[in-house]
Amino acid sequence: MKLSERSTQSLEATEDVHHETQPAFELDRLIHEPARLAIVVVLEAAEEVDFKFLLHMTNLTKGNLSRQTEKLAEAGYIEVRKYYKGRVPATGYRLTETGQAAFAHYRDQMMRLLQPHPQEK
Amino acid sequence: MEKSALPAIEEVQRLTRDYASYAHRRGGLGNVLGGLVMLAVVLLILLSKADLLIALITPGLMLSWLVGKELLRSYLYTPLGRATERRSVAMQWFHLLRVCLGVLLLGGIAVSVVIQRSLAFHQWWPLLVFLLLTPWIAWRYLRSGIEYLLGLFLLLVSLLASIGSDMRSYVVVALLLAFLSILLGLYEHLRFRSLVKEVLTLQQEALLQSPWRAFGDLTRRVFSVQLSWPHRWTFQPVSREALPGVLLIGVGMLFSLTDVLVLQQTLVFWQFPVIVLLLSFDEALHMSVVPAWARQGGRR
Numbered sequence: 567m568k569l570s571e572r573s574t575q576s577l578e579a580t581e582d583v584h585h586e587t588q589p590a591f592e593l594d595r596l597i598h599e600p601a602r603l604a605i606v607v608v609l610e611a612a613e614e615v616d617f618k619f620l621l622h623m624t625n626l627t628k629g630n631l632s633r634q635t636e637k638l639a640e641a642g643y644i645e646v647r648k649y650y651k652g653r654v655p656a657t658g659y660r661l662t663e664t665g666q667a668a669f670a671h672y673r674d675q676m677m678r679l680l681q682p683h684p685q686e687k
Numbered sequence: 688m689e690k691s692a693l694p695a696i697e698e699v700q701r702l703t704r705d706y707a708s709y710a711h712r713r714g715g716l717g718n719v720l721g722g723l724v725m726l727a728v729v730l731l732i733l734l735s736k737a738d739l740l741i742a743l744i745t746p747g748l749m750l751s752w753l754v755g756k757e758l759l760r761s762y763l764y765t766p767l768g769r770a771t772e773r774r775s776v777a778m779q780w781f782h783l784l785r786v787c788l789g790v791l792l793l794g795g796i797a798v799s800v801v802i803q804r805s806l807a808f809h810q811w812w813p814l815l816v817f818l819l820l821t822p823w824i825a826w827r828y829l830r831s832g833i834e835y836l837l838g839l840f841l842l843l844v845s846l847l848a849s850i851g852s853d854m855r856s857y858v859v860v861a862l863l864l865a866f867l868s869i870l871l872g873l874y875e876h877l878r879f880r881s882l883v884k885e886v887l888t889l890q891q892e893a894l895l896q897s898p899w900r901a902f903g904d905l906t907r908r909v910f911s912v913q914l915s916w917p918h919r920w921t922f923q924p925v926s927r928e929a930l931p932g933v934l935l936i937g938v939g940m941l942f943s944l945t946d947v948l949v950l951q952q953t954l955v956f957w958q959f960p961v962i963v964l965l966l967s968f969d970e971a972l973h974m975s976v977v978p979a980w981a982r983q984g985g986r987r
Contacts, residue, residue, distance in 0.1 A: 607696050611703035612770045619706075619768030622886065623699060651769075658769075 596641050597672045601626055601634045606669050609644060609661040617657045635659060643668055698889065705882050707770035712831045715764060715879055717756025718872025721837040724752040725865035728844060729858055742813070742848035749841040753828050766883055786825040789839050793821055797846060806850065813849035817842055833868050840864055 597606055604624040608615060615623075620631055638644040643665030647658040661669070709715060727748055731741055797814045800806075821842055829838040844857060 604699075607699055608703050611700035611773070612707040613773040615703070615707070615770040616768045619770045622767040623703060656769075 593675055594668055594672050596637065596643065597668060599634075601630060602638055605631070605634055605638065605659075606643070606661065606665065609659060610666065610669055614647070614658045614660040616659070620659060638665070695889075702882065702886050702889070703770060704772070705878075706767065706886070707772040709764040709875075709879055710760065710770055711772045711774075713875045713879075714756055714831060714834055714872060715759065715876040716872055717752075717759045718831075718833055718837075718868045718875065720755050720759070720872075721752050721834065722865040722867075722869035722872060724748045725837060725840070725861055725868065728841065729861045729865065732844075732855060732858060732861070739848075742845060745841055745845045745848060746817075749838070749845065752837075752841075753824070756834075757828070764879060767886060782826070782830070785835060786822055789825045789829075789835065790818070790821050793839070793843060793846060794818055796843065800847065800850060804850075811850055814846055817846040817849070833871050836864055837868055 597603055601624065604626070605620060608620060608623045617631070620626075620635075621628065624631065626634070635644060635646065639646050641664075642662060645660045645662050647660070649656055649658065714721070728741075728745055731744055735741055797811075797818060801811045801814070821839075824838060824842070825835065829835040840857075840861065844861075
């Protein structure tokens with residue numbers, strides 16, 4: 567095999583890999599982060615959940631959960647509601663429409679990425 | 688790493704949805720309480736000869752059921768915190784339709800009774816009170832099919848007792864409703880207990896104990912070709928979830944047939960089976976269609 571042919575094949579292979587991996591770099595980093603993904607996954611399945619429920623379902627520490635929800639709220643993905651349960655202050659979280667759209671987009675991207683390679687079908 | 692994080696995501700969402708349904712729709716022991724209230728009303732109808740007593744006690748029993756079930760919902764069904772169920776627009780419209788249907792049904796019965804008996808205003812004004820309260824009670828408190836049926840029936844008994852109608856012919860329907868409610872309530876309660884156990888068990892497992900690891904697995908497997916997420920996400924069978932709804936439809940149909948063919952009841956009685964069927968359909972919708980809708984991203 568000539569050197570030029572080999573380099574052409576190598577270049578094509580690189581392009582293929584680049585083509586396949588590119589969507590991975592386009593993933594929404596804000597959602598892709600594991601702790602935040604866990605939060606969004608739970609919020610997507612309910613209208614509103616409180617801090618305690620999120621703690622149970624994600625099993626994050628209180629501090630980490632607060633920090634991650636703050637980041638999601640800053641991005642407009644979730645809405646935070648402070649209220650009183652009797653005399654005890656409580657916090658409710660819900661996914662905004664922006665958050666829902668972002669998660670749906672993220673999921674579509676992931677599903678595309680997870681599709682079997684044509685050669686392996 | 689045989690255990691993928693992706694089924695875990697699906698599992699977490701299923702558990703969240705199931706748990707959240709107890710905050711709004713499923714009654715659990717609240718339904719059992721409703722059934723017991725209904726049995727108490729039956730006893731009252733059988734033992735008491737004074738309609739005024741029935742007219743006074745039934746609304747009181749109904750109020751205690753409404754308050755009791757909300758208290759049970761708040762304190763018994765939130766051991767892991769509070770979660771509110773996401774309801775599709777279609778479900779909200781269905782609930783509105785159900786409320787309107789209830790008002791029309793009770794209104795129709797009230798008008799027919801007033802016309803048949805040619806009652807004066809001072810005799811039928813209590814009907815107005817119950818009729819005016821019906822939309823609010825039905826919208827705010829009677830969220831599931833069985834709750835709606837119980838509530839509507841209790842309102843009907845109060846309404847007719849307030850104008851001195853004989854209640855004994857309602858005993859069979861009331862008994863059926865009571866047992867249906869108790870059975871459904873017990874089933875829901877046991878289901879909730881196993882749900883909480885499932886969540887706690889999942890917490891013990893690595894997938895939930897270390898979200899970093901679990902979701903890190905997800906990231907690492909992005910390029911894997913063997914993951915079954917799309918398949919699982921889209922085509923997870925819902926037959927098991929739909930089973931109670933289907934059973935309820937069966938009971939509804941049995942109820943209708945018994946009512947129409949055996950008892951051969953008139954206006955009031957054949958309208959209830961229609962509602963039972965409608966409400967069974969509602970339960971089936973919630974149990975089978977909503978999870979599928981939520982799996983598709985819950986897009987409205």
